[in-house]
Amino acid sequence: MVMQILHDPGSLEVLSNFLARSYDSKQWYELKNAAERLSLSRGFDRLVSLDALDIELYEHQREAVLRVLRDMRGRALLADEVGLGKTIEAGVILREYMLRGLVRSVLILVPASLLSQWHLELTEKVRVCVPVGRTPASFEKQQVIASLDTAKRPENAAVIHARRWDMVIVDEAHRLKNKRTVNWKFVNAIEKKYLLLLTATPVQNDLSELYNLITLLQPGQLKTYSQFKQEFMLDKHSPKNLSRLRELLSQVMVRRGRREVFIHFPRREVRSMAVPLSGEERSFYVTMVDHLRRAYRAQPANKRNLLPFLLLLRETCSHPAAAGATLQAMRRARGQKLLPEAALVELLELSHGIQPAKLRLTMDVVAGLRQEKAIIFTEFKATQEALAAACQRAGVSAVMYHGGLDGRAKQAAIEEFRCSSQVLISTEAGGEGHNLQFCQTLINYDLPWNPMRLEQRIGRIHRLGQQRPVLVVNVVIEGTIEAYMLYLLERKIGMFTKVIGELDIILANLKAPYERVIAEIALDSRDEPEMRERIEAFGRELTEACHTYERVRRLNAQIFDAESQTLELEA
Secondary structure, three states, X not given: OXXXXXXXXXXXXXXXXXXXXXXXXXXXHHHHHHHHHHHHHOOOOOOHHHHHOOOOOOHHHHHHHHHHHHOOOOEEEEOOOOOOOHHHHHHHHHHHHHHOOOOOOEEEEEOHHHHHHHHXXXXXXXXOOOOEOOOHHHHHOOEEEEEHHHHXXXXXXXXXXXXXXXXXXXXXXXXXXXXXXXXHHHHHOOEEEEEEEEOOOXXXXXXXXXXXXXXXXXXXXXXXXXXXXXXXXXXXXXXXXXXXXXXXXXXXXXXXXXXXXXXXXOOEEEEEEEEOOOHHHHHHHHHHHHHHHHHHHHOOHHHOOHHHHHHHHHHHHHOHHHHHHHHHHHHHOOOOOOOOHHHHHHHHHHHOOOOOHHXXXXXXXXHOOOOOOEEEEOOOHHHHXXXXXXXXXXXXXXXXXXXXXXXXXXXXXXXXXXXXXXXXXXXXXXXXXXXXXXXXXXXXXXXXXXXXXXXXXXXXXOOOOOOOOEEEEEEEEOOOHHHHHHHHHHHHHOHHHOOOOHHHHHHOOOOOOHHHXXXXXXXXXXXXXXXXXXXXHHHHHHHHHHHHHHHHHHHHHHHHOOOOOOOOOOO
16 A cells, blocks of 8 residues: 555655645635535525526436535436436536536546537537537646547546546446446546536446446445445345445435336337339449449458448438539549549449439428428438429428538528428438427438437437427338348337437447448448348347347346336345
8 A cells, every 4th residue: 555655646745745734724624615515505496507598407307416416516426217318417517516616627528429419418408618629738628528538548638637627527437337447547537526427327247337436436435345245246246235235326326217207208100111223223323332342342451441432332322413423523533542433434424314213202201291391311412402402393392401501501591491491401410409399200311320320310309398299201222231221220229219328328339330330241242142141140239239238227227226126135
């Protein structure tokens, strides 16, 4: 222990101050704590931040915020089940502390896949605009949000650890489950006054993970690890003495299950429609895939760049005009080495004049809505323009929304959709930042290859506060990689029946990122039979990831939820 202190600069500083009597007296320490308690309790019959925010908390959220502020002194594990609004709880807690002058500096650490969603929720719901941190200089600001992977890079970690933060918030905190990992050590080393950890599944495999999370919040709350094991573990997977464990956890953890919370989620209907390729479409698709596969396999394995191949694959599944625009740009580019000139010429000739069957089917869906509003999502500007032209020909009022619009133009497009237009044709920019609950129909003309983006799209209209049933329509072309993706999402993940937030936990169990696996299967397969075989193999991995999540969910319910029917295990 002495050697550990001598090698720890922080411990040496504390020891030196102690020997020099450079510390407050007991009376001043107690006065400071009393003043802080008074500042927190004052006005806590109501949450002052809600006066300035255009949100209404559900009762379980209000209770969670008040418990963290009143009883837990700003160091808490927010562990509500998926879909109950932990992000909003954390945002309101932050806002309350800021309004009381107790928090100026805040560091928010989230998975990279949730960075934009968190940024928008904070800006949109709790009106806290936190810049995204990517470089060392950005972490010198008072308020920063960043992915955990970015923050822990040595050059960024050095800046973060060199200062004191009033509050640190960590989402998907089960990624800190192992105290021997860089993640746990990085967060533990941050000097912080208040700490919020968010996860619906604090225990993933082993009860030691729970001990490690609570130790970040309140060292000693569960005593030493050996004492914790003796009192609360039959073995590393099986708890005992649950009543006492829950009592200790209730002092630092807030958790509600969906069974306990009476929230109405509107019904969601999903219709998936597949249309066959016409002769000219099939010729274009097959020729494109063949050229891309040959070019991909010709590159050295250690120098392959998936992005340009992935772009052309996605555009080909969307609209020939979208792929044609990229092919034309490639012809104009100097030093372009993705496809040979002869292949570019052949593909451009094949792409001309095709009227996609998917576009016709989409317009049939719109016609069947009987003037009900609908959002059509596409990923490409050329496809968006083709959809707008089709709406004009059909006499359907439509407005376009895309990332090229400035803030004022985006707001004007939303207002036009709300007040006068039947259809909003949106690129991915519309999947974020606006709640569109006045609309009940969403048409996925293109399926994003990242399922999290698909979830974000659906969340624009199917969310707490939606009063009517929601219809989600997926349109794909038979026999394409996009059709295989829909098969995986529907049959292997059951995505469209999942609660918002569950998908990210499931995908985190995969060996490689979902989007990369799909692209490599499409490009590295020699023919369609091999691709189908590899899709099925990946489907089995997805099914196992779902099973893993369900096992973890049940384990957490057994440990944390008092209404769980699982019998308490005693020694």
